[in-house]
Amino acid sequence: MKHKIKLEIDTAPIKSILNQNKKQIKLGLSMCAHCALCAESCFLYISNDRDPEYMPAYKFINTIGRLYKKKGKVSKEALEKMGELVFDKCVLCTRCYCPFGIDIPSLITLGRRICRSQGVFREYDK
Numbered sequence: 174m175k176h177k178i179k180l181e182i183d184t185a186p187i188k189s190i191l192n193q194n195k196k197q198i199k200l201g202l203s204m205c206a207h208c209a210l211c212a213e214s215c216f217l218y219i220s221n222d223r224d225p226e227y228m229p230a231y232k233f234i235n236t237i238g239r240l241y242k243k244k245g246k247v248s249k250e251a252l253e254k255m256g257e258l259v260f261d262k263c264v265l266c267t268r269c270y271c272p273f274g275i276d277i278p279s280l281i282t283l284g285r286r287i288c289r290s291q292g293v294f295r296e297y298d299k
């Protein structure tokens with residue numbers, strides 16, 4: 174029996190954002206040493222019992238990083254989960270510090286842009 178697959182994700186705008194920012198994303202992913210030093214500079218990580226999902230590196234690696242590795246081909250469910258990381262678990266306060274110079278808030282912002290391009294956003298973000 175054939176199942177009709179509903180395409181919920183429009184990969185064109187995702188690919189466009191990824192291509193425009195390829196250099197920055199690639200550099201961030203390759204430079205991250207997974208040292209977790211950025212974690213202590215994120216007040217949300219500290220105030221949420223050091224939940225790993227609040228770690229700045231976790232947030233960019235599992236959103237824009239994953240989108241980049243999968244060439245934008247992700248499910249709507251995966252995108253919703255990414256939305257939780259970039260909207261609910263980061264306020265873009267820009268306080269996270271990476272000794273390797275990775276601009277984490279900027280990478281998380283790219284994750285937000287991609288989520289928005291697929292209708293994943295928060296009311297305050299309209």
Ligand code: SF4
Pocket residue numbers: 204205206207208209210211212229230270271272273274275277
């Ligand atoms: S401090 Fe920098 S290199 Fe270390 S885990 Fe965080 S983002 Fe990666």
Ligand code: SF4
Pocket residue numbers: 214215216217218228229232262263264265266267268269277278
């Ligand atoms: S920008 Fe996001 S990840 Fe960085 S310190 Fe602020 S809340 Fe944490």
